[in-house]
Structures are given as C-alpha cells and as structure tokens.
Amino acid sequence: QQNRLNTAAEAPQATATPKPLNKLTLALDFTPNPNHTGVYVAQQKGWYREAGIDLHILPFSQNSFPDTLVTQGQADVAFSSTETIVLDAAKNQPIVSLAAILSHNTSVLVTRDDGSIKRPKDLDGKKFGSYGAPYEVPIVSTAIKHDGGKGNFKNIILGTDAIQAVITKQVDFAWVFGLDVEQARAQGAKLKTFSVTEYGVPDYYAPNLVSSEKTIKEKHDLLQTFMEITQRGYDYASKNPEEATKLLIAGAPQGTFSDEKQLEQGQRFASSHYEDEGMKWGVQDAKIWKAYVDFILKTNSVTDDKEKPVKALDSTKLFTNEFVK
Amino acid sequence: MKRSWISLYGPAMILALVLLLGWQMYTRIGNVNPLVLPAPTEIITTLGKSWDTLFDHTVYTLMETVLGLALATICALVLALIMDLVGVVRRALYPLLILSQTIPIVALAPLLRIWFGFDMGPKILVVILFCFFPITVACIDGLEGTPGDLIKLLRSMKASRWQQLWFVRLPGALPSFFSGLRIAATYAPIAAIFGEIVGAEKGLGIFMQFSLNARATAQVFASIVILSLLSLFLFGFVILLERLALPWYHSTTASNRDGDNVSRKSK
Amino acid sequence: MKRSWISLYGPAMILALVLLLGWQMYTRIGNVNPLVLPAPTEIITTLGKSWDTLFDHTVYTLMETVLGLALATICALVLALIMDLVGVVRRALYPLLILSQTIPIVALAPLLRIWFGFDMGPKILVVILFCFFPITVACIDGLEGTPGDLIKLLRSMKASRWQQLWFVRLPGALPSFFSGLRIAATYAPIAAIFGEIVGAEKGLGIFMQFSLNARATAQVFASIVILSLLSLFLFGFVILLERLALPWYHSTTASNRDGDNVSRKSK
C-alpha cells in the first residue's frame, strides 16, 4: 500500500480509475480546533483519498470519550492525551499513542489578569474550575506546592467551558491548553498564565493521536499510510498557518467557529508548537513518557478497575514511534 | 371576536415585551459581560447572521424530533394495547416503565452508541425513550377510562375483544392519547438535543456545543430561541391534528348547538 | 390479602429478575467491555465498596432535592393562587410559563452560576425550575375544577372570595395538587443532577461526572441505582403524605362502607 502513496501530480489519474477505499474512523477530543488542523488540511487537500483512505471524522460530543471509542473499536484512531492514556492503561483498557500533536506540554494555569494573583502560590484556597478528571487535582496542586503553596484549593466541577467561568469570575483559575488562552485573548480577555512545566510538572504530550493494539495489528498498513499523510498535513499547517486556518474552517462542520480572527491566533500558536526545530512532527521521547508515568503514579491518583491505586506501569507500552519515523 | 383575542393574549404579549425590554436594559446598563448574557437585540442579529448554519442544524434536529415522535407514538400505542389486553404484561411492565423514567440518558449514551452507531439512530432512540412514556401512560389511562357499562353493552352484543377495542375503547381513548402526545411533542425537541450528546455531526445540540466551546454565547441563545419555536410549532401541530381527528370532541366541549343554548336535562 | 400483593407485584419482580439475569449473562458471555456496561453483580460490589463516598454525595443531592421540592411547592402554591385570583396575571403568565418549559436548563447553567454561585443555591433553583411547573399547573387545574354550583352555593351564603377559597376551592384542589407533586417528586432528583452540572463540589451528579471521567463505569451505574431509589423514595413519601392529608379522598376511591356494599342510587 505504501507504494500507492504517489505525488500530487498523479492524483487526477487516481480518481479517474477509482480504487477501493479503506475506511478509517477518527474520534475527536474536542470541537475541531487548531490541534486537529493537520488532519483537516490533509483531508481538504484530498491526500487521504488519493492514498486510498476514506477518512470518517466522528463528531465530537462531551459524553463520548475518544479513547473509549478506540477501545470499543468504534474508532480506529483518536485524539486523546497522555493523562488519559495512562488512566486507561491502569484500567486495563490499553491504547497506544501514535504521535504527539505538540512537541511540548503547553498547558497552563490560567487566571484573571487583575493583579490579585501574582504567582501559583497565591492560588491556595482559591476556586478551581475543573473538568472533573482524576489527574487534575494532583497536577494543579503539584504546581502550587512547587511554588511554595500548600496545594489546597476548592475543586469545582464545571462540566462546561472553564475559561468562561474564569473570565466571569465564577472561579479563580483553571487548567487549560495554551491554545485556549490564545483564543480567549483574541476575544479580548485579560488573562494571566503559569505554564505547569515551569512549576514541577513534567513536560509530556497533550494532545496525542492514539489507536488500540488491536487496530495497530489488524490495520497496520492502513495506519502507516494514514500517519504519513497526517504528518504531511501537520507539516503543511506548521509552515502555512493562514492557509491551514482556511482549510480547517472548510473541513470542520458548519458553524464550528464563530470568530475567524480568534481561530487565526490560535492556529498561529499551535503551528508554532507542532514540531520543534529540526524535529519531525509526532515523534515522542521515551524519557518524557517515563517521567509522566512516574510522576502521576506517585500521586496515587491512578486507579485500576477495582479503584485501587496503581503502583507500577510500563511506560514503553503506551506509545510507539513506529508510524512517524 | 377580535377583541377577545386581544384580551386573551394581550397581557402575555405585554409581559413578554416588558421582560425583553428589562433584559435589554439590564445588559446595557448593568454592564453585563455579553459572554454571560447577550442582549436580546444581539441574539436577534446573531439569528439573522447565522441563519444559514442554524437552519441546517434545525432541519436535522427537527427530523430527529419528528421521526422520534412518530416512532414513539407507534411504540406507545402498541405497548399500551398489549399492556391493556394482557394483564400480566401490564403488571410486569408498568412498574419497570416508571422506574425507567428515573434513569438519566447520559448513562445510556455509550451503550446506544455501541448498539446504534453515530447516525440518526441513537438520537431518534433517545427521543423515543423520552416521549413514549407519557404517550403510553395517556393511552392506557384512556383505554382504562372506558365506562364499564359500555363494555357490558358491547359484551351483551357478543362483541369480541377486538370489536370492543375497535368500536369503543380505541376511539374513546383518543382524547387522552392526544393530551399525552401534546406533552410528548413539547418535550421532543429537548429530547433530541439530549440525544445529540450521544454523538452527532449536526443538530441544534451540536451547534450549541460548538457555540459554548467557542464562547459564542449569543449563538447559544439563538439556538435556544429556535428550540423554543420548534417546541411551540410541534405543540400547535398536535393541536391541529387533534382538531382534525376528533371533530366531535371539540364541538362538544365548545358551545353546543348554534345559537340555541337551551340545555335540556341530560343526566 | 397476601396473595393479591404477590399477584400485583409478582410479575414485575419476576421480569426485573429476568432482565437482571439477562444483563448479567450478556456482560459475561457477550464479552462486553465493563467500561461500557458493567455486570449487575459488579455494580452491587461497587455500591458496597464506594458506599461511604456515595452516601456523602447522596445526602447532598437529597438535601438539594428536598429543599428544592419544598420551595417549588411553596412557589407553585403562591403562583397558582395569584394566577387564579387575578385574571390578568394569569393570562400574562400562563403562556410564558409554558414557553419556559421549552428552555433547556443546560443553557442557563452559566447564568445561574453567575447569579447564585456554587453553593446549593443554583442547584435548588434548577430543582425549583423543573418542579414548580407541574405543581402549578396541577394546582390551577384543581382550583379551576371547583364545580360552578358549589361557588353559587357559597355566594348565596354571602361567602367572601377568601372564604370560597378556604372552605371549598383549596380543599377541593388538594387531590390535584398531590398528583402534581407526585410527578414533581419523581423528577426532582434528576433535576438536582442537572443542577449540579452548573458547577458543584459534591452531589451524585458530580460523582457521576467524576466517575465518567475516571472511566469508572460501575460507579456511574451505582450512582444511577441510588438516583432511582431516591426517586422512588420521594414518590412513596408523597403518596404517604397524601394519604395522611386526604383521608376522605382515599376512603372514597377505595371500597365504601365496610362489608356492606349496597350501593344506593346517588346520582
């Protein structure tokens, strides 16, 4: 199948003599956003189709976890995150990271820029608006403790957009992707951020593209093709943020974006983090994986399917660089 | 006639206007963050601006709703009939049906997705799950409401159970059925929205989710407006259907013989 | 007596058991991922294991529910009375009340959060918003249902409007009020769960959300079991209340004078 991957010039020929397309389903971790751009670029450019892949992007919904869709075999690949991969592994629902979307952890603690909070330490006793995931509290309190605080705060589970809750003063801080902050700023929000990696939280990959061991085994060649093209998509988006923004808008369901300026700023941020200088997009480092696993297991927040804390986990099984050589 | 229309709906209109005006003032003067509460005018502008997109999503949701409602009606009718005809089935199912109403849909989402995928299926199923209960209960009540003497009469005519059902019990249960359908129709669009959290590409619920994540609050409110209109539309449609299907029912409850109101003793 | 109890609830119990067994088999034999659908036995084990945590959250949700229901009842009574006594208020409010039922609470969450913070306030408010409508409508129906002749009788006795209300219309509206309350009570716990997504630290809804995010599906189902039990408990409580408050109503609808069933002509 690999040799079917031809140059764009041959594409018209390929469509003239239709070859059998192989269906591949992809699940999203959020409404379409610049983390997903590479996929949308490749799809809009017709690269998947040329390579014989009929890509189905499953609609995102708050209640369908992309990793679960993969473990259930309802999706072949999905956007997820290192936190979730570890969580699932502990619950005996193994998924494998095929690629890191961004080279580094861009997640931040975000608060209003009104001078009341100057450093993570000041967040002690404040209201934290969370998604309700089990890894949030340990990570956030690590950052606060690292800055000399006690790491105690009120954990309020919002279920809805955390940045909005911060802006409207319903909570004092939240933990989000750097991308989210860029977009909120584009909307005019005045926000202050603390990068968690600067405060004792290891650098790890989020989001990631994941798949299941079963799919990797059964659809190996198809995945290989998919990942190569996806890599091309992210390469393109890395180099042409403006063009990529347009393709993202065109590819995402109608009505996803209400504000293009906001999106452009987010895309510029994401494009600058897709691949570090001199590195290929998606490649992951075993040391980084081990660091996160060690870190999060120590907090006792990762539990098995009997809800008992997990003490050890083989981090090398959680990812592969096989598809992004 | 015209005057009575105004005196009937006038107060509600005026109150609605006052509330809208108050809202407008509050958002303007109270310096409210439009991310939290957009002004009514802003919602209207958004409605106009996003009309094409909104329309698309609305059509999808409407389709889910109508299909779901139709299937729910069929299921409810069949179930009500079976429960009515077979005592054991009824005593076995009724308590469980009531119990089932206390289960939040969220829990079923993953299952529905696995069994039915991402197409319209699971959303329609959620609408059915929401709507069939009030219709079933209304149908059973209606069928039960047949006066015992009427059944006696039919039995004395040697009517079979099916004839009793067809000639007397079903037609007699129709008014009750329609009142159940009215309630179901009102809630059906909200049910469809819930169904969309199972996973969907289109629909007002999805649009709301997009808008929430994009912090486009005016769009969220615009979707709510459309949703309310959908509910009202379906409600009105059922009422229309009822008037067409049961001319005898409404001519009775309204005024009797034209002009002559001499009400002779009847009971 | 005992036999009739069995024949009344037996079929439902048997069906419930069969369904549970089928579920157990399906999860075991069908090789279903326990993350999607845990076996009933697993849910029971989880209930036992997480009992302390669950109990904590349940108490919180129950408090929200009961407070919300109580306040909803008060609001509904007051509103029904005002709407009943003042025609203009009624015509102004009724259509808007119905319209308000078509608004999904989810969309209001951010607003409620802003206005009422994270304490019990907004959750109780959501319960009130969910529950006061059926109670209000039932009360108004009940008050309206007073036979016109009874009002004539009172008026011929020169009874004031308040006396008419107190002696005749309110007591007569009680059965209807209770049937509204019964419905409201059944839905109140689900309403509380919805209220919790507004943002909360505790409660069954939060526990469910947390369990979902932690992919602890058995815990999600355990919460649902508790939720159903809460609904049933409240439903039973309202029925008990009704029997205590309206002894005349139930002695009437059940069998008449003990033993002697000679039904004299009454109408």
Added chain:
Amino acid sequence: MEQRSIAVSIKKVSKRYLHQGREVPVLQEIDLTVPQAAFVSLVGPSGCGKSSLLHLIAGLDEPDEGEIILHGDSKSSRAGKCGYMLQQPLLLPWRTVEENVILGLDVRKTPRKEALEKARDLLKRFGLADFAENYPATLSGGMKQRVALLRTVLFQNELLLLDEPFGALDALTRQTMHLWLQDLWESISASVLLVTHDIREAIFLSDTIYVMSHRPARILQRYDVDLPRPRKIEDLSQEHVIQLEQKIFAQLMEEEKV
C-alpha cells in the same frame, strides 16, 4: 292570603342573558309571591328560566327590570338571606356530615362549638344523628339530599329556595323524601319556593303552584292546591287532585312542544 305577611314578592321581573353576542330574553315580567310560611312550587318546561329566577332571588344576580322584595325590603343585598339549594347535594367530601351541615354558619363565623351543637340537634331531630360523623361518600343519594337540606335550613330557615332537590333521586326514594320534607317544613314553618319537573311532587307539597311558559318564561297560571295538611300519599288519588295533575301536565306538554 292578603293578611299573611309576604316572604318574597317578585314584581314584573325580566332578565336577559348575553349568549354568543345576542341578548336572549329568559324571564319576562314575572309576577310571583311566596307568603310567609307557605310552600310554593314552580313548574315549567326545561330550559325556560326557572333556575334563573331562583338565581335572582338568591341575590347572585340582579334583574334587568322589575323588583324582588325580600321580607318587605327591595333595596339591600339579598345574598345570605335565603337558604338556596341546588339539584346536586354539593356536600364537601372532606367534611363530615355535621361539618357539612354547619358550612353556612362557618361562613357567618359562628363559633364552631355553638354551630356543631345546633347541627347535631338538627340531625337528631330529622333522623340523621347516626351519620353525623360519617363522610358524605358513605351515604346514599337520599341521605345526601337530606344532609344538604339540613345545611340549607341551618343557614337560613325563613326562606328556602329549592331547585329540583329530588330530581336526581330514584322514584321510590323521592317519595320518601317528600314525606320527610313535609315534616321538616311543618316543624320549622319556613317559606319555601320549590322548582320541580315532577307535577305530583308539586301537588303533594305545595299550597300554590305556578306554571311557567317556555322561554322567555312568563307565568302562565297559578293553581292553589286544596288539600288538608299533613298530607298522605293516598291523597294524590283524590279525583280533583288527579284532574289538577292532568291539567298541569297537558299545559306543560303544550309548552314543551313549542
């Protein structure tokens, strides 16, 4: 007759109702008198306006023309001055029999204890003592009507307006009720205006019978019933009584037809 004082006197009373935008005349120059302690009946075709007339007398509405003089007074409000009883017993199911009987006194704010004493006394006198603490649902139709009558009497025993009080009872029960009502009436010497469709009932109970025309109702004729009191059922078989019955019947059939 002229010497006896007058309980109600109705003078040229007319009433129109608005029905679907049109004014429908219902009562037309009705003249009628109920002397003190007399039993007067009103018969007429269905829907002619009998209930409407009682409605006016009870003070629930005002006539368009004419006047209604209650105990010599035509000015002040009539509400609360008559015992008005409708066809249905209208007992409150949540009140026991004795509590139902004191409803009128409750409205008048009579102290509970005093009211209940009076009610119990009345119930005892008219053979209902055993049921005083029953709920109405446990009573037969005839019993209910008796309780309703006693409620009416306890509220106001000078003038009773009875609108087909026995219309819903079966023929036998009705006959027992006639005897009972005659008894009651004699022992409290109230003035009664009774509306009925049952000519025998009217004859058996009344001193005077007014026959009304079809709508708009006028008084067609007034009959005095010449029978000594207390009357017995057998009295109805007297020749002149049967003739009276047939005369009224013929008159009414004529009116029903039109």
Added chain:
Amino acid sequence: MEQRSIAVSIKKVSKRYLHQGREVPVLQEIDLTVPQAAFVSLVGPSGCGKSSLLHLIAGLDEPDEGEIILHGDSKSSRAGKCGYMLQQPLLLPWRTVEENVILGLDVRKTPRKEALEKARDLLKRFGLADFAENYPATLSGGMKQRVALLRTVLFQNELLLLDEPFGALDALTRQTMHLWLQDLWESISASVLLVTHDIREAIFLSDTIYVMSHRPARILQRYDVDLPRPRKIEDLSQEHVIQLEQKIFAQLMEEEKV
C-alpha cells in the same frame, strides 16, 4: 297465558358475588317468566339485585344455581340474543345518531349500507329522522334515550332487557317517553323485561309486575295489570290502578326499611 310461547323463563336462579373475600348472596331462587310479546316489569328496593338478574339473562354471567331458558333453549350462550339497555344512554360521542343506532349491526358485521338503511327507516318511523346525522352531544337527555332504545331494538327486537332506561330523566320527559315506548313496543311486538323504581311507570307499561324483596332478592309477589291497550295517562287514575300502586308502594317501603 299457558298457550303463549315463552321468551325467557327463569327457574330457581341463585347468584352469589364475592365481596371482600366473603360470598354475598344476591339472588335467591328467582322464578320469573316473560311470555312472548309481553311487557314484564321488575321492581324492588335499591341494591337488591335487579341489575344482576338482567346481567345474567343478557349472558354476561352465569347463575350459580337454576337455569335461564331463552326461547326454549337453556344450553347455548345467551350473549347476543337479547337487546340489553342500561340506565345511561351510552351513546358513542364520535358516532352520529344513525351510526350509533347501527352499532349492534356493526358488531354483527352487517354491511354498512344495509345497516344504515335499516337505521334510517327506524329513526324515521319513531320521529328521529331529523337528527340522524347529528352527534349525540347535540341531543337532549330524552332524545339520547330514544336513540339508545332504537339501537337496542335494531340489534335485537325479540327480547328487550331494559334496566331503568328512564331513571335519569326528569319527571315530565319521562312521561313522554312512556307513551313513546308503548308505541314502539306495540309496533314491533317485542318481549320486554323492564327494571324500574317507578311504580307508576311499571303499571302504565306492563302486563305483569314482579316485586322483589331486599337482598338477597326473592320474588315477593307477582301482579297482573288489568288495563286495556293502548293505555293513556288518565288510565292511571282509575281506582283499582291507584290501589295497586299503593299496594306495591307499601310493599317496597317495607322492604327498603329492613
């Protein structure tokens, strides 16, 4: 009498109902005969078991003891062989008058056209042609009962079981209905068994009257009404008729008291 053939003959019929776990005897060795084309009435105190008896004859239930012989046949099912009419008119509000009248024929699967023709003919013969296409809601109480009677007759005109068909009508309307029913009965020469509380009604319409005891019901007495046909209202004032009425009344009052 012995020569005329028999429509129904009831022989030592007993019936017990289960009420709150206890067996309550309702009918006790009832003996009763309705000759062909005769009009027989059944009077008795309330709740004694009159309706229960009709219930049995109509084939809705089986007696515990004794037998019911319908047209000489005591074996085969009785359902569908009598025209059974209950106190309420029980018209179907969604069917027009003519459609209501053909209900029995619909049950028998008679073709619509044929059935409607028969119904229209009947409605015309008995003065209801103008209302054939009305909905029942637009009819007065008396009209409704007429339609219900015609429905019964159209279904089965050999034996009619009428359970207080006029109990809910006002006294005047009832009297008109008596004349109408007499007319109808004579023109179709059906056998009728009528249950009523109204002794005059029974006397006016019947050839034979059975008086029942209080529950458990036995036949107390059987009276033959000696009046030529067709009867007029005036006939009821005849001396011997009034005596009969009073005798039955006294008998029933006695039974009601126990």
